Amino acid sequence: TTSTSMPAAFPQPVNRVSEIMKFGFPSLDQVRSFDNFVLSYDRRNRNAQWVFEHIKPEHVMKNENIKRGKSEFLEDNIIHNFFRATKNDFKNSGYDRGHLAAAANHRHTQKAMDQTFTLSNVSPQVGEGFNRDAWNDLEKYVRAKARQSRNVYCCTGPLYLPRRENDGKVYVKYEVIGKNNVAVPTHFFKVLLIENNQGQYELMPFVLPNQPLPKDVKLKKYLVPLESIERAAGFLLFDKIPRNNIKMISG
Amino acid sequence: TTSTSMPAAFPQPVNRVSEIMKFGFPSLDQVRSFDNFVLSYDRRNRNAQWVFEHIKPEHVMKNENIKRGKSEFLEDNIIHNFFRATKNDFKNSGYDRGHLAAAANHRHTQKAMDQTFTLSNVSPQVGEGFNRDAWNDLEKYVRAKARQSRNVYCCTGPLYLPRRENDGKVYVKYEVIGKNNVAVPTHFFKVLLIENNQGQYELMPFVLPNQPLPKDVKLKKYLVPLESIERAAGFLLFDKIPRNNIKMISG
Ligand SMILES: [Mg+2]
Ligand SMILES: [Mg+2]
Numbered sequence: 001t002t003s004t005s006m007p008a009a010f011p012q013p014v015n016r017v018s019e020i021m022k023f024g025f026p027s028l029d030q031v032r033s034f035d036n037f038v039l040s041y042d043r044r045n046r047n048a049q050w051v052f053e054h055i056k057p058e059h060v061m062k063n064e065n066i067k068r069g070k071s072e073f074l075e076d077n078i079i080h081n082f083f084r085a086t087k088n089d090f091k092n093s094g095y096d097r098g099h100l101a102a103a104a105n106h107r108h109t110q111k112a113m114d115q116t117f118t119l120s121n122v123s124p125q126v127g128e129g130f131n132r133d134a135w136n137d138l139e140k141y142v143r144a145k146a147r148q149s150r151n152v153y154c155c156t157g158p159l160y161l162p163r164r165e166n167d168g169k170v171y172v173k174y175e176v177i178g179k180n181n182v183a184v185p186t187h188f189f190k191v192l193l194i195e196n197n198q199g200q201y202e203l204m205p206f207v208l209p210n211q212p213l214p215k216d217v218k219l220k221k222y223l224v225p226l227e228s229i230e231r232a233a234g235f236l237l238f239d240k241i242p243r244n245n246i247k248m249i250s251g
Numbered sequence: 252t253t254s255t256s257m258p259a260a261f262p263q264p265v266n267r268v269s270e271i272m273k274f275g276f277p278s279l280d281q282v283r284s285f286d287n288f289v290l291s292y293d294r295r296n297r298n299a300q301w302v303f304e305h306i307k308p309e310h311v312m313k314n315e316n317i318k319r320g321k322s323e324f325l326e327d328n329i330i331h332n333f334f335r336a337t338k339n340d341f342k343n344s345g346y347d348r349g350h351l352a353a354a355a356n357h358r359h360t361q362k363a364m365d366q367t368f369t370l371s372n373v374s375p376q377v378g379e380g381f382n383r384d385a386w387n388d389l390e391k392y393v394r395a396k397a398r399q400s401r402n403v404y405c406c407t408g409p410l411y412l413p414r415r416e417n418d419g420k421v422y423v424k425y426e427v428i429g430k431n432n433v434a435v436p437t438h439f440f441k442v443l444l445i446e447n448n449q450g451q452y453e454l455m456p457f458v459l460p461n462q463p464l465p466k467d468v469k470l471k472k473y474l475v476p477l478e479s480i481e482r483a484a485g486f487l488l489f490d491k492i493p494r495n496n497i498k499m500i501s502g
Contacts, residue, residue, distance in 0.1 A: 027294075029280035043278075044411075044485030082482045160295075162427045172434065173424040176413045181482075183423065231333045231432075234295030 020054040023153060023193065026235035032078065034115040036108075037101040041076075043083035045183035047123045050157040050235065051100040055146040063107045071113055073097055076120040085119045089178025096132070098125030100156045100188075102139040105146070123158050124177055124184040129212025134219075138190060138206060141219055145194055153193040158185030159207065159232050185210055189229045191237050193246070201246045203238065205229050225250045271305040274404060274444065277486035283329060283371055287363040288352040290372060292327075294334035296434035298374045301408040301486065302351040306397040314358045322364055324348055327371040336370045340429025347383070349376030351407045351439075353390040356397070374409050375428055375435040380463025385470075389441060389457060392470055396445055404444040409436030410458065410483050436461055440480045442488050444497070452497045454489065456480050476501045 017033045025031070027049060030041040036059065039051040075086050090097050100121050106112040115121075125131040146152040160183070162170045175184040192204040205226040206219070226248065230236050238246075268284050276282070278300060281292040287310065290302040326337050341348050351372050357363040366372075376382040397403040411434070413421045426435040443455040456477045457470070477499065481487050489497075 027280060029278060042485070044483075080487070082478070082487070083485055162432050170427050170432065171424055172427055172432075173422055176421050176423055181413050181421065181423075227333070232295075234293070234334055236331070236333070 020052050020153075022054070022240075023238045024236075024240040026050050026052075026155070026233075026237055030079075032076070032120055034112075034118070034121075036106050036112040037116070037121070039100070039121060041079060041083075041120050043079070045158070045160075046083060046085040046089075046180055047158050047183055047185065048100055048120055050155050050233070051121055053101050053105055053152075053154040053156075055105050055142070055152040055154060057147050057149075059105055059108050059112075060143040060146045061107060066107045066110050066113055068103055068113065070110060071103065071117045073117045073119060073122070074114075076118050079120060083180075085122070085180055085182045086178065087119070089180050089182045090124065091178075093124060093177040095124035095177065095184060096127040097122045098131045098135070098188075100158075101154075102142070104139070104143065105154070123188070124175075124182060124210075125188070126210050126212060130208070130210060133215065134208060134213040134217070135188065138208065138219055138222075142190070142192060145192065148197075149194050150197050150199070151195040153195075153238070154190065155237055156188065156190045157233060158183070159187040159189055159229070161186050161232055189233065191226065191229065193238055193241075201241065202249055203246045204249045205237075223250050271303050271404075273305070273491075274489045275487075275491040277301050277303075277406070277484075277488055281330075283327070285363075285366040285369070285372075286360070287357050288367070288372070290351070292330060292334075292371050294330070296409070296411075297334060297336040297340075297431055298409050298434050298436065299351055299371055301406055301484070302372055304352050304356055304403075304405040304407075306356050306393070306403040306405060308398050308400075310356055310359050310363075311394040311397045312358065317358045317361050317364055319354055319364065321361060322354065322368045324368045324370060324373065325365075327369045330371060334431075336373070336431060336433045337429065338370070340431050340433045341375065342429075344375060344428040346375035346428065346435060347378040347381075348373045349382045349386070349439075351409075352405075353393070355390070355394065356405070374439070375426075375433060376439070377461050377463060381459070381461060384466065385459060385464040385468070386439065389459065389470055389473075393441070393443060396443065399448075400445050401448050401450070402446040404446075404489070405441065406488055407439065407441045408484060409434070410438040410440055410480070412437045412483055440484065442477065442480060444489055444492075452492065453500055454497045455500045456488075474501050 037053045040049040042049045101116050103116045162172045164170050190206045194202045206222045207224045288304045291300040293300045352367050354367045413423045415421050441457045445453045457473045458475045
């Protein structure tokens, strides 16, 4: 007689977007989902509004097969050409093409890393003293946290902060570069929600100015109240979690 | 014997939103529908992004019962208080509370007119020389067109236009007022799609700077190519209509 084997349990498809966005979408405008991060694109400023990552230890482990050198910056052809940042816009601008979702947070597949080089995940950042220094230190700190935690949720984005000028009035002012007027953010935020191995949550909201920063400043000097980021960015963050379930760490 | 009358034909409910938005939503972020206009709210700048009206002759006819004096400015409580413009923000700012959907385009019911006084339909506008003068002239022109046309679709919104400064770089710069940093747009656009009584379409895209404007300038001097508004605003307008079906009137 022939025996019929039971069908193997059908593997539940993982909806990666709902894992990454577990604690809510800050907004729903022009959402772009990649293999391992999700972003909302601001068509007026030709920058992301926010980029969301969910980082587990396996995403940040050293992996000999995945190489940053294989990745290339790519224009995001899903965005209408009226609103799309191009490689030419960055050329001779004096600014780095700064990742929002950091490439090294997506070391589990080459494709995931490659996707972080899409220009909708990129903002003009000051190179020396910022992208290559203080901001890079913050990214390394995120990975160190991710290696020792159960889950890290990370939301990153640009800010355009107002400043009082000599006439006593308050202005928002930022440079725009290239033919497509890609905005140069005045600041960047990064908000970490860390779930440790005991299942406790900690929230760390950082804001760094997009300028050369002194080398000897501790990252914790850039911690701010979450609300100040939310008010300036125009959306709420992690608002699905009851605030009294989180340990808020802020400046 | 009793006779049973046939049920009257069930009246088709009019979906006013889909009438107003017949030619497409420019974006889908924070959409607010009122009785006779629809808007998208920009939570970062505390201004609308766009306001859409569909104006028929009956909306702009003089109506003794509908009085502007009965309407009062109202904060929009649907907007989270982090992002809501308040009456206090405008106080002593030197700017008028300028309607985007003009009150006098909604003269068919008092409630429709009242709703135009919701602060999500209001932007800080220069009073003398602009809101009370050139911009008001444009609004009157829209009503004149509406009185003699089958349909007028009108999309109005703020712009934050870049300018080259003395250092050779290009900047976006705008004032923000009040505790909530309500943005003062550098310009406003108004795009009219006019369907005349023969069913032909004409499109008129205007941009006016938010400043005192000379009295003797003809409105047609403010006509611009539609694309320049779309690129600056970050959305497409009337993109559901094949462009070759419209007579484009632009500067
Ligand atoms: Mg970087
Ligand atoms: Mg007005």
